[in-house]
Amino acid sequence: MNEAREQTTVSEAVAHDDMANAIRALAMDAVQAAKSGHPGMPMGMADVATVLFRDFLRFDASDPKWPNRDRFVLSAGHGSMLLYALLYLTGYPGMEIEELKRFRQLGSKTAGHPEYGHAPGIETTTGPLGQGLANAVGMAIAERLLNARFGSDVIDHHTYAVVGDGCLMEGISHEAISLAGHLGLGKLIVLFDDNGISIDGPTSLAVSDDQILRFKACGWNTAKVDGQDPKAIAAALAAARADSSRPWLIACKTTIGYGAPTKAGKASTHGEPLGEEEIKGARKKLDWPYPPFEIPGPILQAWRAVGRKGAKERAGWKQRLAQADAETTAAFADPAGQTRMTAVADAIAAAKAAFAGDETKRATRVWSKMTLERLVPVLPELIGGSADLTGSNGTLTKAHTEIGRGSFSGNYIHYGVREHGMAAAMNGIALNGSFIPYGGTFLVFTDYCRAAIRLSALMRQRVIYVMTHDSIGLGEDGPTHQPIEHLAALRAVPRLRVLRPADGIETAECWEIALNATENPSILALSRQAVANVRTDVSAENRSAKGAYVLSEPEGGRDVTLLATGAEVALAVAAGEALGKDNIRAAVVSMPSMELFRAQPEAYRAQVLGPAPRIAVEAGVAQCWHEWLGPKGRFVGLSDFGASAPAAKLFEHFGLTAEKVAATARQLLAR
Ligand SMILES: Cc1ncc(C[n+]2csc(CCOP(=O)(O)OP(=O)(O)O)c2C)c(N)n1
Secondary structure: OHHHHHHHHHHOOOOHHHHHHHHHHHHHHHHHHHOOOOOHHHHHHHHHHHHHHHHHOOOOOOOOOOOOOOEEEEOOHHHHHHHHHHHHHHOOOOOOHHHHHOOOOOOOOOOOOOOOOOOOOOOOOOOOOOHHHHHHHHHHHHHHHHHHHHOOOOOOOOEEEEEEHHHHHOHHHHHHHHHHHHHOOOOEEEEEEEOOEOOOOEHHHOOOOOHHHHHHHOOOEEEEEEOOOHHHHHHHHHHHHHOOOOOEEEEEEOOOOOOOOOOOOOHHHOOOOOOHHHHHHHHHHOOOOOOOOOOOHHHHHHHHHHHHOOHHHHHHHHHHHHHOOHHHHHHHHOOOOHHHHHHHHHHHHHHHHHHHOOOOOEEHHHHHHHHHHHHHHHOOOEEEEEOOOHHHHOOOOOOOOEOEOOEOOOOEEEOOOOHHHHHHHHHHHHHHOOOEEEEEEEHHHHHHHHHHHHHHHHOOOOOEEEEEOOOHHHOOOOHHHOOOOHHHHHHOOOOOEEEOOOOHHHHHHHHHHHHHOOOOOEEEEOOOOEEOOOOOOOOOOOHHHHOOEEEEOOOOOOOEEEEEOOOHHHHHHHHHHHHHHOOOOEEEEEOOOHHHHHOOOHHHHHHHHOOOOEEEEOOOOOOOOHHHHOOOOEEEOOOOOOOOOOHHHHHHHOOOOHHHHHHHHHHHHHO
16 A cells, blocks of 8 residues: 555645546547547546556556566456557657547557557557457466566566456456466456446356356456545555465446546447537536536646656666676576577577487477477577477476476476467566567367467557467378368468478478577467478578578479478478389479578579479478469368378378379379
8 A cells, every 4th residue: 555655645746636637538539539439448447547547557657668667458458548548648759749640540649449559558459359368367477477586676566457348258368367376477457447338248158157256257356346446546556565475356336438428328438529519518527618628737747747658667677687796697687688599599500410310200299399409498489388298298397397377487388288378378477578478289179379469460560479280191080180271371361380390300400590580479380290390400500480492403404392390390201202213303392481482583483493393292281382383383282171090091081192292293294
């Protein structure tokens, strides 16, 4: 309480209502100006937000990236004007009133939903409901990890998330809540905008969950408050901060569109402008006589003081960091920086050297684990995990220590069977800025992660998805577990890198690519079945980094070019050898990443693809291969779901064999 009371003094001269109404006015006016948007949620949650920012949230608007700041996540992203109003009022750099006037317009910082990177202070991209809540869980995990590593003097902050009925109806919320409860993330405080309204009308149309009981059942502390009563809100927040034994849900009973004279409490305020008349009435009701986008000096000054209130704490933190040991200082100056990446390069080089002389056939998931054995000890920023498939994914190494409730000094997370929650939590961990998260499941279950993978890409986060069992090659588990359309679907996601290595050396190279991709998430698509090494060179060059390269070039020019990825590269090599016996000169191209290949200069691409007819082979659908096949090309792959049988039988059954590829080449050349 003391802390709260001390912090209130900065803006005591201005009444709470005036500060909250500033948010309401900006929200309704910006939505009206844009002729679209969501005024209801910001108007309802203005009191909660005012109390949180004024009295509790530790931040300094002048330094939005201060590592020990509290995180504020607006999971109910449609209420973006709540966040934009707060960023403007508290004086975040670049968030001028003009930006609010240009709400939802091209090139403004105020997109329809908050977009990470568009303006300082937006901690994550939200809009797909529930994602922000799961991001916040990841952020709260990252906070504990840093706290365990560097101590409370360096990192000790809260993560707050504002969620709506929609967030809590989404399935992902359950994964997130359950994981947070299990890990006892006591510095996570979720504020539930309990307004009983969603788009279709009252939430009673579709849901009757008792959210308090639900959160309690997941191991959370809970509180219920009148979300329009600043004193009650402050008391609940103070209680939540005082007890960090478990995460907190504070259900705030609010009225959507609070202040709107005829529409408050109605679904009509959710997602459309209130209209001139209603806004006029709201100004009267709220006693806010000021013109649109005008905040009276004293009220703005009070808000600006809130934006500065953390300055002293931030300065103190900087001082403490300056006095910390070199490792701590470096960790915050340049997380996973140059020194680490040099060690990574050395570890990859050593792995490649070892793999080159290794003639054992292994699954690429096993090569991946062997690579990780070398990476984990040199890259403490790497946080591994799996959605309950640790052994299958090969994600846990000897160098790992597992993370659990009350023990965060480790670097491996058992995410449980919560793929979507894992992916979204990894986004939160990456957004913290100090870690590189990777997490595993089967490639087929990227479907369960997809919304979060898309956000990794949209936010340009370095999240690494270790997706094993990457084709019908997984065998007996059958069609439900066999990815068919997944590579194509993932390759369709902008900014995402799909890396499908062919053998040990390519697997090590793909890990290096993923770790160095500071602005891209990566999918490592790895086989369950053993493959022979197709690369035996120990070149220092990361050949996979060009996306595709010529693995073998026949003498005297090409008759045909065989393109393949992953485990099917070995098949293409065998087909090439068979064709050679018939005096058909086949080049084999390994293409671990279409995205990286596409980015190469035209001349390089032309040289790799060559002028001869092309045949591609991949144990998946043809989609996305036409880009590389040319007018005469052929694709050997799948066009329907797989089946349950041993892998070798399946490849034969579906015609994914060297013989079939060779026969296709002969046919193509005979025409
Ligand atoms: C995953 C997802 N599904 C659907 C939507 C569309 N949508 C946006 S807001 C909303 C209703 C949310 O209701 P609530 O959280 O109660 O927000 P409030 O009405 O209180 O503003 C829906 C269905 C979305 N943004 N994300």
